[in-house]
Amino acid sequence: MAPRTAEPLDAEIAELPQALRWREWMARVEAVLFAASEPVGRDVLARVVGRDCALDLLIEDIAAELVGRPYEIARIAGGWQFRTRPQHAAAIRTARGEGDAVRDLTKNEALVLTIIAYMQPVTRGAISRLTGREVSRDLIARLHRQALIARGPHSPEPGAPYTYVTTPGFLVQFGLETLRDLPDLEALQDAGLLKPAGDIVLDLPIAGEVK
Template sequence: MVPLDTELTDLPQPLRWREWMARVEAVLFASAEPVPRAVLARVVGSDCALELLIEDIAVELAGRPYDIARVAGGWQLRTRACYADAIRAAQGDSDAARDLTPGEALVLTIIAYRQPVTRGAIARLTGREVSRDLIGRLSRQGLIARGPRSPEPGAPYSYVTTPAFLALFGFDSLRDLPDLEALQDAGLLAEDGIDLGMPIAGEE
C-alpha cells in the first residue's frame, strides 16, 4: 500500500487546504465515535492548523442538518437537535438518554458529579438501596465503568462515567457538566432533598 501523501506539497495552498478539509470530513463521516486529534492528524500535513481547518468545515456545514461537535475529547459529525424527532420517527426507536429510568438517571447524575463514588455512597446519598442490577444496566450501556477501589471497609469498587457518557450528552469533558447550583435552583436535584454538593454522611 502506498503511504498517504499528507503534505501535498505539489498542490497550491488553497487546494491543499480543501483536500485536508475533505479528508477530515470523510474520516468523521465514517466514524460512529468521536475522533481524537491524533487520528485526524494522520491525514493532514504537519503544518495544518487542525482547529482552524475544522472551523472552516463547520462554516461550510451551516444550513446542513448536521454539524461538527467537540465531544469526549475529539470531534464528531452530529445531526442537529431540531431533527431528532424526524430521526427517531424514521428509525422507530428512541435515544439511550430517553431510555433511562428515573432511578438510572439519578444514579448516573450522582456518579457524574461525585465520581469516583461507590454504590454504598450513592445509597447513603439517596437514602435508598442501589441495586447491582441498576449499576449493571448503566455499565452495559457503556455509560459508567469501575473506578479505583475505595479506602472504606471492604474496599468496594467506585464508579466513574465514560467517554460514551460524554458523547451521549454532547459534552467534551466533565467540565461541561451543567452548573450544579443552577440545577438545584431549577429544582432538578431536589428529589428527596438530595444535595450533590454536600458531603455524604459518614464520609470525610
C-alpha cells in the same frame, strides 16, 4: 502476482497552492469523520493533514459549510464527530420505528448516573446514602450494560468496595467533550433543579428518561 502496495498518503501535500491544499485537507478530514462511528481525536486527524495544519481552523471552515445542513461537527469526548442536529431527532426516531422514546433511562437510573458523573469515583453505598434509598446492583448493572459507567478504583472505606465512574460512552451519549462541560452543580442548585446533598430530588436535567 504480488499484491499492490498502497502508496503512503502525503499529509503535507506541499506541492499544492495554499488554497487547494486547504480544500484537500478539509475534504480529508470530512471523509474521516464521515466514516467514523466514534469521535476522532486530533492525533488521528493529524495523520491525514500533517502536524503543521491549523486543525481547529480547518474544522471551523468545515462547520461553516455545514450551516443549514441537518448534521454538524461536534466536539465530543476529546475528539470530533458528525451528529444530526437536535431538531431532526423526532424524524430519525420515527424512521427507526422508535416512537417518542429518547433514552431508555428510568428516573432512578438517571439520578444515579448524575450522581456518578458529578461525584466520581463514588461507591454504591455512597450513592444510596445521598439518595436516601438503596441503589440496587441491578440498576448499576443496567447502566454498565449501556456503557455509561464502569468500575473505578477500590474505595479506601472498610471492605474496599468498588467505586464507579462514567465512560467515554457517557460523554458521547450526552454530547460532552469532557466532564468539565457538565452543568455547574451550584448553578443547578440555584435554579432549583438539584438540591444539596442529603435532599436530592429526582428531576435532574441530565436525565432524558422515558416519561
